[in-house]
Amino acid sequence: MSERPLDLVSGGRFVVPSADLAARIARGRVPRMTIELYRFAYSCYARKVQAALELARVPFTIVDVPYLDRDVMTKVAPGYPMVPVLRHGSDVITGSREILEALVQREPAIAALVPEGREAVVWAYHDFADSTLETPMFQAATPGIRARFATHNERLFFTFIKERRWGAGCVERWARERDELLESARTMLAPTRASLRRHAFVAGDAPTLADASLYGHVAMLAYADRALVAALGEEIVAFTARMQALGVAPPA
Known part of the structure; x- marks a missing residue:
């Protein structure tokens, strides 16, 4: 498939799937990857990503990060102590707009929240x-x-x-x-x-x-x-x- 690097986290690379792979995911022919959303419960940016996932009915897990203990963040996104962070399979995406852009590319149900022509x-x-x-x-x-x-x-x-x-x-x-x-x-x-x-x-x-x-x-x-x-x-x-x-x- 064609690949386009979108975000770098500790040497990792987020790869946007080709249109063919997105179609195969939509048809259920590719196993869905685990999605984890790391957040503070009050964060408007995390709640935005959460709302998009919920509107699209994409399964995901919320990980509430303790405010004074961000050790979990150092394991997921070393050197990045802020939220939201999204782990999509083995890929890690930081920044709420970047997360949404990536999900639009990866998840057909999220892409539907940005209608063509709008x-x-x-x-x-x-x-x-x-x-x-x-x-x-x-x-x-x-x-x-x-x-x-x-x-x-x-x-x-x-x-x-x-x-x-x-x-x-x-x-x-x-x-x-x-x-x-x-x-x-x-x-x-x-x-x-x-x-x-x-x-x-x-x-x-x-x-x-x-x-x-x-x-x-x-x-x-x-x-x-x-x-x-x-x-x-x-x-x-x-x-x-x-x-x-x-x-x-x-x-x-």
Whole structure:
């Protein structure tokens, strides 16, 4: 088969299968490889990948990584301590967009979440969610996420990581500014809410990777505090329920 290197992890190579192999997988003539998703339960990026797998009904196993003990990550992806990481058979893929791109190539049911002729719309929305929308969403969620850690050391390290980038006292500041942050996110989601008033999902009447991306951020916010989701608008609340009705897991 033809091969194209996509991602390097400690000398390993992720290989995208040819169209012929993808077709054979779809027909069940090639055994399905084990898929493991390494995540933090609150990570919007991990929840996005998880939602895509669940929408496509692709079997996989979740591995929750302890926040202060990432030894499991050194065994799977040496030198890469972040999540999500996906192990697909003997291959390891890092980075949430790279994971989805790889799954689109490998798994026909995931490829169906990027309908032919709609690639630009789906990926553009995905990238909007993971950049512009992500900032107010994660800032609004951060105080609640910190509060859910079981130990002082976890909360301390989580705060330290955030303050390294956003400055001392950022978590407390975001707690004070929560309503303004949620209103910012709601404003950014105005076109999305308009679409959801006409269609069941972001890009039409069937779910795509755009929906998985939006759901990842909503799940992160709900992990912090389920009541916060209502501030985004009734359309987002209804969208979340539709996704869960399709088998996408609610926040932990």
